[in-house]
Amino acid sequence: MSLKYPRKKTLILFLCVLILSAFFAGCEKSQKKSETVKRDEFSIAVFVPGITEGSPIYEMLVAGTRKAAEESQGVKVDVIEGGFNQAEWQEKVTSLAATKSYDLIISSNPAMPDICAAVAKDFSHQKFAVMDGYLKDHPQIFTLLFNQKEQAFLIGYMGGLATKSELPGANPDLKVGMVVGQQYPVMDKAIRPGFEIGLQQVDPKIKLDFRVIGNWYDANKAADLAGSIFDAGSDVILAIAGGANQGILKTAKERGKYVLWFDTNGYAMAPGTIIGCTILRNDKAAYETVRLAIEGKLPFGTAKQVGVREGYIDFITDDKLFIENVPLPIRETMESRVQAFKTGEVHYPMPDF
Numbered sequence: 339m340s341l342k343y344p345r346k347k348t349l350i351l352f353l354c355v356l357i358l359s360a361f362f363a364g365c366e367k368s369q370k371k372s373e374t375v376k377r378d379e380f381s382i383a384v385f386v387p388g389i390t391e392g393s394p395i396y397e398m399l400v401a402g403t404r405k406a407a408e409e410s411q412g413v414k415v416d417v418i419e420g421g422f423n424q425a426e427w428q429e430k431v432t433s434l435a436a437t438k439s440y441d442l443i444i445s446s447n448p449a450m451p452d453i454c455a456a457v458a459k460d461f462s463h464q465k466f467a468v469m470d471g472y473l474k475d476h477p478q479i480f481t482l483l484f485n486q487k488e489q490a491f492l493i494g495y496m497g498g499l500a501t502k503s504e505l506p507g508a509n510p511d512l513k514v515g516m517v518v519g520q521q522y523p524v525m526d527k528a529i530r531p532g533f534e535i536g537l538q539q540v541d542p543k544i545k546l547d548f549r550v551i552g553n554w555y556d557a558n559k560a561a562d563l564a565g566s567i568f569d570a571g572s573d574v575i576l577a578i579a580g581g582a583n584q585g586i587l588k589t590a591k592e593r594g595k596y597v598l599w600f601d602t603n604g605y606a607m608a609p610g611t612i613i614g615c616t617i618l619r620n621d622k623a624a625y626e627t628v629r630l631a632i633e634g635k636l637p638f639g640t641a642k643q644v645g646v647r648e649g650y651i652d653f654i655t656d657d658k659l660f661i662e663n664v665p666l667p668i669r670e671t672m673e674s675r676v677q678a679f680k681t682g683e684v685h686y687p688m689p690d691f
Contacts, residue, residue, distance in 0.1 A: 384417045385445040394602035399446045402624030435461040474641040485645030487532035492653040494536020496614035507594045512544045515567035515575035519554035527689045554580030561585030605659035646679035
């Protein structure tokens with residue numbers, strides 16, 4: 339009897355091991371199956387560094403992302419607005435990455451590449467795509483930078499033609515204004531220089547009156563700055579001030595002066611006051627980027643640059659309000675300038691950042 343008992347005990351232990359092995363194997367298969375189901379849904383967070391409504395660039399970002407998602411199966415899109423306080427953006431992106439719920443976080447703003455890179459240090463799983471930004475060689479981040487030097491040149495050339503014209507609101511002073519929400523690298527290194535080059539290609543004597551609001555929403559301060567610029571002799575202002583642009587428009591209408599519009603078609607917002615518009619196709623950029631991400635083909639770690647020739651930037655010459663309110667010689671000259679960029683005859687490279 340003393341010899342048989344250990345054998346029974348050994349047999350019982352062996353059976354227990356088999357049962358437990360089968361149990362854990364089943365759990366592992368169940369877990370793998372659950373993970374497979376989870377990966378079937380491609381999840382995207384659109385981080386808007388501001389407010390979507392009333393911000394055309396962000397409206398295009400959301401529209402392009404949703405269009406790509408709607409054309410694919412099993413793709414979920416969440417839109418998260420970061421608000422106007424830039425100091426809070428990194429914390430909010432960190433919260434998104436910490437959920438581990440998103441295959442891709444996509445955003446659009448020159449400040450976002452550095453914010454995403456900071457977040458990526460703590461979340462190696464997270465992938466990011468940033469439109470209107472530039473960062474090279476980060477394995478978790480894809481960026482697409484619009485050639486806003488070309489964009490600014492075209493709108494600057496229009497400003498130069500306007501201030502030298504016989505438009506009712508123009509004066510003999512060769513001065514053009516520019517009001518911006520804030521200064522940032524792309525503004526200082528590409529947009530402002532490109533705008534000045536455009537002005538001076540029309541006439542080297544044209545001077546730029548450059549003013550900064552300090553934020554993207556103070557329409558009253560923008561209106562005051564616009565009034566000061568007009569008082570100093572400018573007859574046309576380039577407005578790059580977000581929601582504060584409304585203040586510039588208000589003052590220009592009251593004074594019978596002119597406004598140049600950046601990034602979207604704004605002619606209908608103030609017919610006869612807005613006399614030139616460049617468009618930045620952020621919807622096209624977001625759509626193409628998201629499609630590649632869904633297909634697993636987005637080249638993270640690369641920084642792409644696109645401009646007029648690639649079809650992402652344009653000056654709008656075919657809008658009926660442009661045709662109705664701008665003299666034919668100016669329209670023909672602008673069309674010629676735009677075509678030179680589209681064919682590659684003229685090209686202004688973006689500076690290094």
